[in-house]
Amino acid sequence: MNVLFGLVSAMLVGATPILLAAIGGTFTFYAGIFNIAMEGMMLVGAFCAVLGSFFLHSWVLGILCAIGGALIMAGIFVVFAVRLHTDEFLTGIALNLFAVGLTTFLLRDIFHVKGAFTDAGIRAIPAVRLPLIDGIRVLGRLLSGYNLIIYVAVLVTALSAFIIFRTRFGLRLRGAGYNAACLNSSGVQASTIRVWSLIVCAVCCGLAGAYLSLGSVRLFSENMSAGRGWISLAAVILVSGNPWGIGVISLLFGFFDGLTVFLQGGRIPTQFTAMIPYIATLVSLYLYSVRKRRRA
Amino acid sequence: MRKQALSGILGVLAAFAIGAFVLALQGFNPVATYGALLQYSLFSGSGFTATVTRAVPLVLTGLSASIAFASGPVNLGQPGQLVMGALGATLVGLFVHLPSAFLVPLCILASLLGGALWSGLAALLKRAFAMDEFIVTLMLNFIADYFTLWVITYPLFDPSAMSPMTRPISTAAWLPDLGGVNTTVLFMVLAAVVCWLVMSRGRSGYEWRMTGQNSLFARIGGCKVDRNYVRVMLVTGALAGLAGGLMIMGGPHRFVKGLGANYAWDGIMIAVVASNGISGTFFYGLLFSALQQGAIGMELVTAVPSEFIDVLQAVIVLVVVAGRVSLSIVFDRLATRRKLKESAG
Numbered sequence: 001m002n003v004l005f006g007l008v009s010a011m012l013v014g015a016t017p018i019l020l021a022a023i024g025g026t027f028t029f030y031a032g033i034f035n036i037a038m039e040g041m042m043l044v045g046a047f048c049a050v051l052g053s054f055f056l057h058s059w060v061l062g063i064l065c066a067i068g069g070a071l072i073m074a075g076i077f078v079v080f081a082v083r084l085h086t087d088e089f090l091t092g093i094a095l096n097l098f099a100v101g102l103t104t105f106l107l108r109d110i111f112h113v114k115g116a117f118t119d120a121g122i123r124a125i126p127a128v129r130l131p132l133i134d135g136i137r138v139l140g141r142l143l144s145g146y147n148l149i150i151y152v153a154v155l156v157t158a159l160s161a162f163i164i165f166r167t168r169f170g171l172r173l174r175g176a177g178y179n180a181a182c183l184n185s186s187g188v189q190a191s192t193i194r195v196w197s198l199i200v201c202a203v204c205c206g207l208a209g210a211y212l213s214l215g216s217v218r219l220f221s222e223n224m225s226a227g228r229g230w231i232s233l234a235a236v237i238l239v240s241g242n243p244w245g246i247g248v249i250s251l252l253f254g255f256f257d258g259l260t261v262f263l264q265g266g267r268i269p270t271q272f273t274a275m276i277p278y279i280a281t282l283v284s285l286y287l288y289s290v291r292k293r294r295r296a
Numbered sequence: 297m298r299k300q301a302l303s304g305i306l307g308v309l310a311a312f313a314i315g316a317f318v319l320a321l322q323g324f325n326p327v328a329t330y331g332a333l334l335q336y337s338l339f340s341g342s343g344f345t346a347t348v349t350r351a352v353p354l355v356l357t358g359l360s361a362s363i364a365f366a367s368g369p370v371n372l373g374q375p376g377q378l379v380m381g382a383l384g385a386t387l388v389g390l391f392v393h394l395p396s397a398f399l400v401p402l403c404i405l406a407s408l409l410g411g412a413l414w415s416g417l418a419a420l421l422k423r424a425f426a427m428d429e430f431i432v433t434l435m436l437n438f439i440a441d442y443f444t445l446w447v448i449t450y451p452l453f454d455p456s457a458m459s460p461m462t463r464p465i466s467t468a469a470w471l472p473d474l475g476g477v478n479t480t481v482l483f484m485v486l487a488a489v490v491c492w493l494v495m496s497r498g499r500s501g502y503e504w505r506m507t508g509q510n511s512l513f514a515r516i517g518g519c520k521v522d523r524n525y526v527r528v529m530l531v532t533g534a535l536a537g538l539a540g541g542l543m544i545m546g547g548p549h550r551f552v553k554g555l556g557a558n559y560a561w562d563g564i565m566i567a568v569v570a571s572n573g574i575s576g577t578f579f580y581g582l583l584f585s586a587l588q589q590g591a592i593g594m595e596l597v598t599a600v601p602s603e604f605i606d607v608l609q610a611v612i613v614l615v616v617v618a619g620r621v622s623l624s625i626v627f628d629r630l631a632t633r634r635k636l637k638e639s640a641g
């Protein structure tokens with residue numbers, strides 16, 4: 001039973017950053033932007049979270065800084081890809097590398113360390129006990145007591161499904177991706193909608209980054225997003241943007257990620273267990289292509 | 297071509313100006329910083345040779361990315377292909393005992409095969425299951441990273457070493473220095489010339505570029521698009537693998553942890569700024585190499601962290617690429633105005 005609880009908790013921990021980044025990515029996906037900058041936004045978010053939490057002594061301000069950092073990245077994306085019409089793919093690649101360079105530079109410049117920064121002064125995001133469910137024996141242990149961001153991620157998923165499919169903004173968002181010319185002719189600028197989608201994406205990626213550096217750990221290390229942005233992109237493409245589908249896929253990745261933690265210390269070398277999330281991505285791509293072929 | 301060079305030079309200068317602004321903001325002296333940067337990369341004998349040697353993996357992975365992007369396949373697997381190529385060269389260098397004349401070509405071949413194997417895997421998955429090579433190659437990067445780390449941590453671990461690394465490869469496979477410049481540079485120049493010939497003079501290069509611009513047109517024109525796809529993937533993987541092999545043979549002579557570093561990602565950036573041109577890739581490769589080499593001296597002299605160069609590189613990419621688009625609009629407008637005047641007069 002304890003193993004089950006441990007696995008569920010490890011699964012949620014692994015799933016949360018991917019879920020949040022993928023939800024952000026799905027907004028830009030529907031808006032018709034080929035946005036691969038989630039990785040960079042998440043990384044900058046993670047760094048700014050530590051920055052804010054360390055210097056301002058508050059995890060709330062840490063989260064706000066993370067969102068701010070990711071928003072600056074989104075701003076650069078807007079300037080280059082939306083305003084100057086640079087190729088979105090190239091902008092994304094450059095932004096991701098910019099993020100790696102910038103965070104290592106600032107890590108050195110501000111904290112005077114190489115590799116990783118950790119300090120007792122960094123305030124972590126607290127875990128939350130759900131008021132009613134916490135009392136129930138099994139259910140309470142299964143659902144309560146996780147990090148605040150995990151609950152936020154669940155809320156964000158539900159909210160994004162509602163926004164995308166049930167609101168006027170969602171309709172325009174999908175319109176911008178489906179037929180931008182048509183949206184323009186109806187009096188709504190598609191480029192404005194795209195800018196908003198990038199802002200939403202940045203907020204989500206900022207939260208994901210804050211979770212990475214202030215969630216279960218309290219540190220920032222070089223390139224700590226470790227490909228999660230790319231995996232979240234794969235998740236978005238796999239389910240063609242549906243938020244609930246993204247939730248399921250993220251949980252799946254979280255499960256494999258959790259498995260990685262569980263298999264550590266076993267007989268399998270850690271290098272192989274560390275491959276699992278990436279192999280899982282390949283396997284899910286394979287299953288997706290098989291399903292697609294059967295439909296055709 | 298001249299427009300490209302002009303927009304490139306303007307873009308790099310603009311990026312340097314932005315960098316100077318950032319430096320000044322941090323309280324550093326931009327002139328002294330850039331002076332040290334140039335001093336240690338171009339205007340000193342040892343700095344210059346080190347710059348040229350460092351350019352090898354940058355240019356080769358850049359060529360790999362350039363050819364791939366220009367021909368259609370979004371091969372982002374250079375980091376993985378590089379370490380797999382390095383592994384190939386290491387394996388041959390460790391376990392095959394032959395005189396230099398045979399061992400060096402064999403090691404080169406092994407590195408080419410190592411890289412091609414890894415990109416070939418992605419090509420196979422694309423052809424057999426229609427899996428997008430863009431995400432597949434990215435995921436294979438991580439897998440190759442962990443796989444090679446495992447190889448140098450367990451089966452090929454050098455027991456006398458403190459951190460994961462293999463034993464040194466046979467000295468017969470070492471590529472020597474000639475007047476401070478490592479012989480790997482010759483291979484880089486050779487590869488660049490061959491790439492240029494294939495892409496701008498050869499028939500297959502023409503077919504590849506056509507496919508990259510419009511695959512439907514290429515297919516109707518009689519190109520075997522699917523076969524070309526596999527070939528491009530294999531060739532670009534082999535180029536990245538060669539970069540890894542040469543790093544082993546010219547550099548530490550053994551596979552050490554973190555060998556690939558950021559070289560391959562820098563190579564991808566180089567291809568992006570060069571807009572997939574072969575000669576552009578070569579020059580930007582040298583530029584990036586000069587920046588990275590100069591960064592070490594810069595840190596010594598001016599206390600600016602060498603990581604500043606990573607930021608500067610990304611700024612160069614963004615500014616040059618965006619500048620190219622905006623400048624071409626300006627050029628087009630100027631040309632239109634001139635033609636209008638001509639027709640009016």
